[in-house]
Amino acid sequence: MSSKGYMGRILRVNLSDGTFHIDPLPSEWIKEYIGGDGFAAHVLYTEVKAGTDPLSENNKLMVSTGPITGTLWPMSGRTVFVSKAPLTGIWGESHVGGFLGPELKYAGYDMLVVEGKSEEPVYILIQDSDLQIISADDLWGSTTDHTTVSIQKKHHDPDIQVAAIGPAGENRVRFASIMINHARAAGRTGMGAVMGSKNLKAIAIRGTGAVEVADHEGFVELAKDAHRRVRENPQAKEMGKWGTWILTAVKQEIGELPTYNHKTGVFSGWEKLSGDFIRPRYTISDRACFGCSLGCKKVNYIPDGPFAGTLEEGPEYEGLMAIGSSLGIADYPTTLKANQICNKFGMDIISAGATIGFAIESFVEGLINENDTSGITLKWDDSKTVIKLLKMIGRREGFGDVLAEGSKRAAEFLGRGTEKFALHVKGMEISGQDGRTHRSIGLGHATGARGADHLRSLVVVDQLGYEEVAAERWGADKLPEIINPYTEKYKATAVFETENAYAIRDTLIVCWYSVSWPPIFWMKDFAEMLPLATGEQYLGKVENLITIAERQITLKRMFNAREGITRADDRLPDRFTKEPMPEGPGKGQVVNLEPMLNDYYRLRGWDLETGLPTKETIKRLSLEWAL
Amino acid sequence: MSTLANQLIIDYSKCTGCRLCELACSAKHEGKFQPSLARLKIVKYDSLGLDIPNVCPPCEEAPCIEVCPVYAMRRDPVSNMVYVVHDKCILCKSCVGACVNGVIRLDTYAMKIIKCNHCDGDPECAKICPTGAITYGPVSSISTVDRHGKVDRYLREVKRVASVEEAGGDV
Ligand code: SF4
Ligand code: SF4
Secondary structure, three states, X not given: OOOOOOOOEEEEEXXXXXXXXXXXXXXXXXXXXXXXXXXXXXXXHHHOOOOOOOOOOOOOEEEEOOOOOOOOOOOOOOEEEEEEOOOOOOEEEEEEOOOHHHHHHHOOOOEEEEEOOOOXXXXXXXXXXXXXXXXXXXXXXXXXHHHHHHHHHHOOOOOXXXXXXXXXXXXXXXXXXXXXXXXXXXXXXHHHHHHHHOOEEEEEEEOOOOEOOOOHHHHHHHHHHXXXXXXXXXXXXXXHHXXXXXXXXXXXXXXXXXXXXXXXXXXXXXXXXXXXXXXXXHEEEEEOOOOOOOOOEEEEXXXXXXXXXXEEEOOOHHHHHHHHHHHOOOOHHHHHHHHHHHXXXXXXXXXXXXXXXXHHHHHHOOOOOOOOOOOOOOOOOOHHHHXXXXXXXXXXXXXXXXXXXXXXXXXXXXXXXXXXXXXEXXXXXXXXXXXXXXXXXXXXXXXXXXXXXXXXXXXXXXXXXXHHHHHHHHOHHHOXXXXXXXXXXXXXXXXXXXXXXXXXXXXXXOOHHHOOOOOOOOXXXXXXXXXXXXXXXXXXXXXXXXXXXXXXXXXXXXXXXXXOOOHHHOOOOXXXXXXXXXXXXXXXXXXXXXXXXXXXXXXXXXXXXXXXXXXXXXXXXXXXXXX | XXXXXXXXXXXXXXXXXXXXXXXXXXXXXXXXXXXXHOOOEEEEEOOOOEEEXXXXXXXXXXXXXXXXXXXXEEEOOOOOOEEEOOOOOOOOOHHHHHOOOOOOEEEOOOOEEEOOOHHHHOOHHHHHOOOOXXXXXXXXOOOOOOOOHHHHHHHHHHHHHHHHHHOOOOO
C-alpha cells in the first residue's frame, strides 16, 4: 500500500458472531474507484447478492471515506453510508457532513463494513485499534441525540464521533436516517433501517492518528488557495450567511418551489420560508462541518408561539420545502419543529414530508378517508396534524405505520387510485425540484441510481444561466438550448457531464457545495489535487477521472439491473410528464422524458431499448468481472 | 504584562467549529493532518450548537509555569509567550493537567510535551480561520472579547436541554 491519503485498511465487523477483521485496502481499487462510494459500490456489488432483503442479515452496510477525508482540503469531512436500500430495494447511498469520516480515518481505517445481525441491541466502539461491541440495551428506544451524548459520557470522551439511529431506525421506517453530530443526517434511502434491522444502535469512533498526503507542502498550499476560492466565491459567501434557505426565493422566482405535493411551483406563503425572514428572527449561530470555510449550518431558536423553546439546527431548503410549501404550511417554526422530530427519531425529512403530502392529497381528493387515517382529518396547511403524523411515523403507530413504508408502498396498500399522488421514482420520493421548470433535473430524477435524486446530477449551470461555463464544459455549439430550462435539447449532455463530476466528488469525498457554483471546483481542480494527495499520477488526468466516474455510475446501474431495473423504471410520475405546470414562469410546461433518455443512454453506452449497459461499455470500463 | 506583545484573540461568537485551525496547526507542526496533536482545541457542544476555541493566548498568570517542578516551562520576556525547554522537561505532565485551556499535550509517540508557540509570531490558525474567530495582535480593550459572551446566550437553553436529556431525550 504505497498510495498516500489512504489508511490502507478496511475494518469489517460481523455482528452475528461478534468478530472484527481487518483487510488491507486492495491497491488496484485506487485507480479503479478513488474511494468513497466507489469502494463501497465494489463491496456491495460483489457481496450482496441479487434479491437480498435489505432488512435481512445478508445485507451489508458500508461506512466509507476518500483519500482526502480528514485533510485540509475544503469541505472534505464527509462520510458515505452505502447499503441495499430498504426504501427502494435497489442501490442505496447517503452522504453526510459532520465529523465522522475524518475520525474513522484518524482511527486508521478507510472504510467500515458492517455484516450480519446482532441478537441483542448493540453499538460498535472503535477507539484506534481498540475494537468493541457493547450492549445497547439501555439505549434502545432513545432518540439519536440522547444516544450520542450517552455514549460520549459513558466513555468519558466528548470527542467520540457517533452515528446513531433513533426509534425510526429501530422500527425500520423505510426512510429512517442515520444521524451524526446531533443534526447532520444521512437521510435518504433508509440507511437507518438497515442499522435497525441489524440491532445496531450506533457506531462510535475515536481516532488519534494522522492522515498523511504524498506531497504535504504542495497539497497544503493548494488547499489554502482552494479555501481562498471558496471564501471569495460570491454564491458561497451568500450560502454561508443564509444557508440553503437562499433557495426558497430563487425557486419561487422561477416557479419551481414544490407546493401542494408538487401540484404547482408557486407558493403564496414563500416569504415566511425564506432566509430573509428566518435569519433575523430565529438564527442564533452559524456552524460548519469539518474543514469547511463556508459554514452553511444554522442553529435556530423559537422564542414564542406553539413551538416556543425549540432549539435545533436547520432545516435545509429541502426540509422547508417538504414540510413547508409542499404541505401548504407558511410557517418556519413548524418546519424547525418537524426537523427536530425527524432528527431525534432519525428519519429523512424529504421522504417523510412527501409521504405525508401524498396522504393529504389523497384525502383531500376523496380517495381515502378517516377510516384509513386512524380517524385523523387530513388537509393542507395543518401544522398540528403534520407534527402528530411525524411522531406516529417514527413510532409506527396507527396510520403512521402505513406512512412509514414510504409513498410507493403506502399507495399500493391503500389502492383506490392513490398511486397518482405518490410522487416517487423507483420508490424514492421526489426532492425539491421540478423537471417541468428545469428539464435536466427531470432527467436526473428519472435516471438516478437511488431514485428521485437531487444530489447526483442536478445541473446548476443551465438553471442559473452561466453561459461561459456552459460553453466551456459542453461546447459553445450547444448554446443557447443547453441552458434553456424549458427544452429537452442537449440536457442529457449537461446531466452526463455533471453526473460524472459529482461521481468524483463522491469518491473524494467533498461536499456538494464545493462543486455547485462555478468557479469553485470541478474536474480539473480534482485532477490537480489528487496526485498531490495520493502520489498517483494516473489520477492527475481529467480523462482518467471521467473513466472512473463512468465506471462507478455504470456499476451502480449494473447493481440495479441485477435487481430488475430497466428503462421502464426510468420514469417520472405523471404529474411531471402529463400535468402542465399550472402557473408561474413555467406555466404550461411538461417534461418530455423519452428523447432525453435516448440521448443519455447513448452517452452512457447503455442500450436504448433496455437501458442497461452494453457489453462494449462494460468492457471499456473494465467491469467484466461483474458479469 | 507588556502591552505590545501579540496574543491569540478569540471571538467566541464567530467560531463555526470547522476545526480548520486544528488541521492547519497539525499540518504545520507535525507535517500531517492530525488534530489530536494540534496545539489548540475546539470544544464542541452539538446539542447546543456551540463551538468554543481553546488556545494558549498565553495566560497572564500561567499555571503551567508555576506547576512545573523543574522550571522547564518559561516565559519569553519579549514576546511574552510561554514555551517549554525540552532539555529540562522530565515529562511529568504536570503542565498538561494545569493548563486551564487544555491545550498542552503529551505526544505519546514522540514522547515530548507539545505546546503552542504562536508559530513564532505568524500563527497558522489565525491565518486559516475563515470567520475571524481567531485573530492575532496586541490586546486592546476593543479587541478583547468577553469569553462568556456567546455562552451566556445559550445558558437559558442549557438547563432545559439538559433536563430533557436526563428524561431520556423525549421530543
Ligand atoms: S499559533 Fe501556531 S502553534 Fe499555536 S495553536 Fe495556532 S497554529 Fe498551533
Ligand atoms: S478555524 Fe476559526 S471558525 Fe474554524 S473552528 Fe477554528 S476558530 Fe472556529
